[in-house]
Amino acid sequence: MQVLAAFHHADAPLSLSEIAARAGVDRSTAQRMVHTLRSMGYIRRSGDGRGFVPGIRLLDHTLDYLRLDPLVRRATPVLQELRKEVRERVDLSLFDDLRVVYAVRLQSKRQTFYTTLVGHSVPSFCSSGGWAILSRLPDDRVRDILDRSDRRPFTPHTLTEIPEILDKIAETRANGYALTLNQILLGEIAAGFPVLDANGEPVAAIHVAGSLAEWTPEDFVNRNIPLALEAARAISQY
Numbered sequence: 001m002q003v004l005a006a007f008h009h010a011d012a013p014l015s016l017s018e019i020a021a022r023a024g025v026d027r028s029t030a031q032r033m034v035h036t037l038r039s040m041g042y043i044r045r046s047g048d049g050r051g052f053v054p055g056i057r058l059l060d061h062t063l064d065y066l067r068l069d070p071l072v073r074r075a076t077p078v079l080q081e082l083r084k085e086v087r088e089r090v091d092l093s094l095f096d097d098l099r100v101v102y103a104v105r106l107q108s109k110r111q112t113f114y115t116t117l118v119g120h121s122v123p124s125f126c127s128s129g130g131w132a133i134l135s136r137l138p139d140d141r142v143r144d145i146l147d148r149s150d151r152r153p154f155t156p157h158t159l160t161e162i163p164e165i166l167d168k169i170a171e172t173r174a175n176g177y178a179l180t181l182n183q184i185l186l187g188e189i190a191a192g193f194p195v196l197d198a199n200g201e202p203v204a205a206i207h208v209a210g211s212l213a214e215w216t217p218e219d220f221v222n223r224n225i226p227l228a229l230e231a232a233r234a235i236s237q238y
Helices: 016-023 027-040 058-068 070-086 128-134 139-148 162-175 217-235
Strands: 043-045 052-054 089-096 099-106 121-123 178-181 188-196 202-211
Touching: 016 027, 027 043, 058 070, 070 089, 070 099, 070 202, 070 217, 089 121, 089 128, 099 128, 099 202, 121 128, 128 162, 128 178, 128 188, 128 202, 139 162, 162 178, 178 217, 188 217, 202 217
Parallel strands: none
Antiparallel strands: 043 052, 089 099, 089 202, 099 121, 178 188, 188 202
C-alpha cells in the first residue's frame, strides 16, 4: 500500500527510485513490489516507458467503494435533482479530517479537468464543504484540525489565519450553510451544506459552486441556498 500511495500528488510517471523514496523502502524492495503489482494490474509502465503509473485495476476498488457506500447511493439521486434545479456544479464531499474528498461530481457548463475527478480533495480549513462540516463539530476539535492544517493559500483571498477562519465557521454555524468567495479558485463562489449521520455527526457536505462573473453573492444565496439546504436535509440521517 505504501508503494501504491507513492503516486499521491505525483505530476508525472515515477521512476523506481522515486517510488522507493516516496514509499520509504529500499530500491530492491520497491523493485520486487512493483513487479508483483504490475503482474496484478495495479501498476503499469507509462506510455513513454520512462516510469510507472497506477494500473487500471485500481478503478475496480473505486467502483466498489462508491457502489457499496450507503451515503453515496442515497445522495446521488438527490444531487442529480439538485443539479437540474440550480444548473451549477454540485458535489458531494466526504469528511476526512484535514480534507474533504469528492465522491460525487456533477458538472455545470464550465468544466476543468480537476473539477471532474472523483477522489480529488481540498482542505477543510478553506473550502465551503469544510467550513460546513467544521461548523457542526465541537470547538476543541475544530481548533485541533486548524492547528494541524497546512494553511498555505490557494488564492490571494484564501483565509489562513485561525481567528479569521473561526469567525467564518461561527457565521456558518449561525446560518446553517457556508459561503466562500475566491477561497480555492479565483472567481468562484461556493456554498457548503453539512450532511449528518444518524448520531448528528457531520460526515459529508454538499457543495454548489458558480462563477462570480455570473452571480452576485446575494443572487447566488437567494437562488441556490434554499434548494441545497433541502437536499442536505434529505440526505442526512436524523
